[in-house]
Amino acid sequence: xxxxxxxYRVFARTAELKSFHLAAESLGLSxxxxxxxxxxxxxxxxxxxxxxxxRKVQLTSDGQLFYPRCVELLAELDQLNQLxxxxxxxxxxxxxxxxxTGIARLLILPALPAALAAQPKLQLDISCTDRKxxxxxxxxxxxxxxxxxDSEGLVxxxxxxxxxxxxxxxxxxxxxxTPLQLADLAGHQQVHYVRHFGAxxxxxxxxxxxxxxxFALPGAVTVNHTDSYETACLQGLGLxxxxxxxxxxxxxxGALVEVLPGLPQPAMPVWLLYPxxxxxxxxxxxxxxxxxxxxxxxxxxx
Numbered sequence: 001x002x003x004x005x006x007x008y009r010v011f012a013r014t015a016e017l018k019s020f021h022l023a024a025e026s027l028g029l030s031x032x033x034x035x036x037x038x039x040x041x042x043x044x045x046x047x048x049x050x051x052x053x054x055r056k057v058q059l060t061s062d063g064q065l066f067y068p069r070c071v072e073l074l075a076e077l078d079q080l081n082q083l084x085x086x087x088x089x090x091x092x093x094x095x096x097x098x099x100x101t102g103i104a105r106l107l108i109l110p111a112l113p114a115a116l117a118a119q120p121k122l123q124l125d126i127s128c129t130d131r132k133x134x135x136x137x138x139x140x141x142x143x144x145x146x147x148x149x150d151s152e153g154l155v156x157x158x159x160x161x162x163x164x165x166x167x168x169x170x171x172x173x174x175x176x177x178t179p180l181q182l183a184d185l186a187g188h189q190q191v192h193y194v195r196h197f198g199a200x201x202x203x204x205x206x207x208x209x210x211x212x213x214x215f216a217l218p219g220a221v222t223v224n225h226t227d228s229y230e231t232a233c234l235q236g237l238g239l240x241x242x243x244x245x246x247x248x249x250x251x252x253x254g255a256l257v258e259v260l261p262g263l264p265q266p267a268m269p270v271w272l273l274y275p276x277x278x279x280x281x282x283x284x285x286x287x288x289x290x291x292x293x294x295x296x297x298x299x300x301x302x
Contacts, residue, residue: 005077007041010034011049012070012276015063016136016153018056068152071276075155078280091283092121098143102226102246104128107294115290122283130226131195135275141284143273144291146243154273159292160299161267162243166204166259167250172236179260182206182215189238190217193229197222204241207264243268245298270299 014023014034024034042049049063059067099108104126116122127133127140135143135154146162168176172189179185185204192201203216219238223229230247233240234255250256272288280288 003037004041004044005074007037008070009074010037011041012067012074012153014038014050014057015059015067016275018058020052020057071153071155074276078276090121091119091286093281093283094123094125095142095283095287096125096127096140097287098127098129098133098138098140100130100144100146100226101128102230102242103144103146103295105227106246106249107298108291111290111294119286122286130224135273141274142287142291144295145271145273147268149271149273151271151273153276155276157272157274157288157292158302159270159272159296161269161302162245162299163267164205164241164265165244165247165261166239166241166263166265167233167247167256168239168259169234169236169256170254172233172238173257173259175236178257182260182263185215185217185239185260188217190219191229191232191238191240192219192222193240194222194224197224204239205266207266212266241265267300267302269302270295 010023010027010029013027014020017023017026020034020038021031023029024031027034038050045062045066047062047066048060049066050057051060051063105128108126112124116124132150133140133143135141149156176188177184179188190201190203194201201219201222202214204214206213206215217239221232221237223232226242226246229240229242230250232238234250239259244258247256247258251258272291274284274288
């Protein structure tokens with residue numbers, strides 16, 4: 001049983017890194033042993049999972065079917081093992097985490113003093129971006145993302161969903177008027193948000209008969225950063241649409257006004273993503289639980 005589980009883990013790591021050598025190096029095994037385990041697994045399954053060439057290793061069609069189920073199984077086993085891991089007291093070592101800029105500013109960074117007071121030997125490298133990151137290549141242990149994600153080769157844990165809402169500054173509404181219905185958006189301006197330049201913002205999203213629709217709006221400013229998106233709205237440059245929990249502070253202070261609050265709008269899934277390549281370390285398990293406890297109360301469940 002133990003050899004079979006190791007073979008599963010070796011296969012998944014090899015598929016992830018597209019290299020027997022890199023998989024062996026990352027798992028602390030010999031190249032020969034890694035190759036042998038994969039061959040034994042293929043023999044047991046009666047199917048070739050990996051296609052080998054002199055330059056790279058890639059999944060076969062059967063491997064593409066087997067890989068996501070293998071990743072899911074390994075993640076479940078890792079979590080199951082954690083149920084019976086005794087608490088070790090203080091954690092140590094380094095965690096590399098990537099967070100959306102808005103959530104980092106609003107929730108995570110303010111909670112850090114208490115967290116580090118409880119775990120003084122823990123070191124956190126926190127990257128704040130809205131872009132897509134390659135967890136393996138960039139060495140991240142954990143990534144938090146809002147919206148659609150590419151979870152291939154990763155464990156994706158959904159924390160909930162964040163309902164979207166439209167917002168504008170009082171100065172902007174004084175200039176352009178306050179929309180009372182969807183059609184009133186015609187003639188308004190939008191601050192466009194894209195994850196990378198060259199992409200297009202389709203406009204505010206809304207639900208019509210439970211179908212996702214977009215209302216295209218012009219705009220003079222396009223940004224690729226959450227803080228810039230909110231700041232542009234605060235400066236009266238146009239409407240924005242963002243998760244309501246992130247804008248609530250501005251609604252409470254009067255700096256922004258919620259627009260068309262009765263309009264049915266979609267909710268964006270919120271994910272924690274982490275590599276499956278190893279058992280969950282105590283510090284990664286702690287980080288998953290810590291982030292979940294901070295964020296889940298602000299979300300709706302799908």
